[in-house]
Amino acid sequence: MIADFWQRPLAETLDALQTDGKGLSTDDATRRRSEVGSNEVQATRRRHLLVDLGRRLANPLIAILLVASGVAGLTGDVASFVIIVSMVLLSTILDIVQERRAEATAAALKRSIALTARVIRDGNEDERPVSDLVPGDVVLLAAGDLVPADGLVIAANAAQVNQAALTGEAYPVEKRADGKPGDAVGDAANLLLQGSSMIGGAATMLVVETGARTRFGQIAVSLEASQPPTAFERGIHKLGVLIVRLTVFLVLFVLLAHLALGRPPLQAFLFAMALAVGLTPELLPMIVTVALARGAQRMAAAKVVVKRLSAIHDLGQMDVLCTDKTGTLTEARIAMIAHPGIDGHDSDRVAELAAVNARFETGLKSPLDEALLLHGAGRALDGWIKLDERPFDFERRRVSVLAEQDGRRLEIVKGAPETLLALCDRAEAADGTLIPLDAVLREQIMALHDGHAAQGLRMLAVAWKDAGSRTRIETDDDAGLVFAGLCVFIDPPKQSATTAVARLEAAGVRIKVISGDAAAVVEHLVKTLALPIEGVLTGEDVARLGDDALAARVEQVDLFARVSPDQKLRIVRALQARGRTVGFLGDGINDAPAIRAADVGLSVDGATDVAREAADMILLAPDLNVLVDGVREGRRTYANIMKYIRMGTSSNFGNMLTMALASLVLPFLPLTAVQVLLNNMLYDLSQTGIPFDRADARDVAAPRGWDMPALVRFTLIMGPLSSVFDIATFVALERVFHVDVATFRAAWFAESMATQILVVFVIRTAAPFWKDRAHPGLVMTTLACLAVALALPFLPIAATLGFAAPSLAVMATLAGLVALYLVSAEALKRAAIPERG
Ligand SMILES: Nc1ncnc2c1ncn2[C@@H]1O[C@H](COP(=O)(O)OP(=O)(O)OP(=O)(O)O)[C@@H](O)[C@H]1O
């Protein structure tokens, strides 16, 4: 590490990095990388399998269980000891393997959309993943790029950098090779910091620090921790705490009851511990991860790549989607179709000035610039020399270039027409004469503008002024311009957007269009596409409204035009303040703050790095239809996780009631510790098919979020119902069949497995269960586990497990009870799963 490298001479730093500042060779870079590691803030260290195992076994409950069974082993019950240890190991390994596979899937998806950087290797420009960068590399940066490491500016051209992520300072700062090192890191004008974004211009950078050694790397860990949990994560956590409390209560109750009734203490203790292990939702994190990874995989197949897994819930819950215009509602195939002077006739002068401006501008090339250059491709722009520029930014909405031709210096400005017109005091006529820009002429020009805008055509205005002998553009030097004319662009509406928006609206997602373009242009587009959009607010309106006033208006208005990046952010916040779950889809630097603030930040594959970095999900095709499919998948994933949670909480609650009661009335333990664990393991295994399941049409029809009261209601209805049938089983076995202890346990094991496992087919859908078929994968895992559970008492291993085979009459009675239970569950579920609007 080179401390304060930006305050030393460049030569010294180059020396320390053992390079000449012209780029590394591939071999050298590979060697450096093996020394310093990959350029990732938090290296995705592969945890060792043993570490995972140790972490799970360190769970106090499991530790106590293992110790207690060890004691049982020493006092003679070796079989129990062996079985308990192998079962704990088996289910732990199962848990680890599934979770790791899920994490690997998610990581691979994320890698597929990793950011890249243009780096000089072996003397050539090469596009490589950012994680490949090493100290000594030379990287080329352009507007829209994220600075990939800490380093020094070697060369720069109007490089404008936003360092808000590091310094909180929202205004762009200029970076130059000869910039002053400054006292504070953020002030150093020759220093580029990882995590800041290039918003204009271009720069060449020497990489000095990578990975966790960057400034950002050092604070990133704390940033990660301070990310507020989503509503779903909070819900899961609250539920976990609730279950743990109930479990502790129950276990103590059962233990004390047995001890008070004078039962063998060690068995009672082992039983209580096994119950505790069975009741704690330790598998919940794994199931959630697996279901989310599975969802992410399916979404990737539907062209939505998920960067943050938990955003899948937010996507399912999203009820407002804000989108920008270009690329999502239009084809982004922009062409210049006219370039009128003030008389309305096409003027070569206007086209030439605009092209010079677009050619020399080094900032973010917008599609408008490309259209301009394409149009002027036949025209020779030689003879023009660039002297200076003021790059585009979204507050000024214009670009100024100082250029010279035949010894005459002009400052050429192009930008949003109304802004530019306000800065002009003269206009250029077709014959080249300058005439005063009076009210009449202004009105004439605005009429020309409005006529085009009403047809949905985008426009840029072009203006200029004599620069005399100046070689630099002075700040705020844009007044007193001469208006030259307009460049008129066409961007065909994207027809597929109409159906996509209709589908989203049908799925309960309101669409809002938020654009930096002129209101008339966006309104025309929205009308052409027949989108259900009402109300308009412009950036000026938004600026006049305070946060509260904006929040009051924001739900009724669906179209926002001429808004600045900061206003996009305010609109998202206002919607959130109204309790909406907000998605924001955008591709530009100007969209990044809003993408970051939204509950679901969305961007597209071809977007700027800054937007892609801010997003939670990336659409591989710039099409809203892709998003519709993604939303369905998100809701389905959520529905499947809820199935597991509902199953788990209700059967746990039922078991607790039953066990408490059984401990009081039965003269023996209803199950041995080994049997409780076996029951638990088979149940868990049977659930592994849930992530594959289809979702109910009703579950994907509307946005849905975590609903604790509904879950509690479900548990309070379905839990006791299962207890009723457990008790009926007790009564039948004890009073009718008078079975012995081993048979009792075998029968009760079978009944409890069958009710717990089969009820998934009832709970998984709100429709009658025979009408909505489960996924074959789920059917298979469930029935296989049930078959094993039913077969156990009849196998040679039965005696070791403490089972004796029940008679046919007992099994038939159990089958009847289970059937009755399923029918009652089916009848009660409509009350348990509330109707949702
Ligand atoms: N290269 C440029 N040169 C001059 N002016 C520009 C340039 N790019 C954009 N502008 C001006 O800034 C305005 C806002 O930019 P832009 O339309 O890209 O915003 P946006 O919010 O991304 O819009 P959209 O919703 O279409 O994606 C444009 O309407 C135009 O007036």
Ligand SMILES: [Mg+2]
């Ligand atoms: Mg845009």
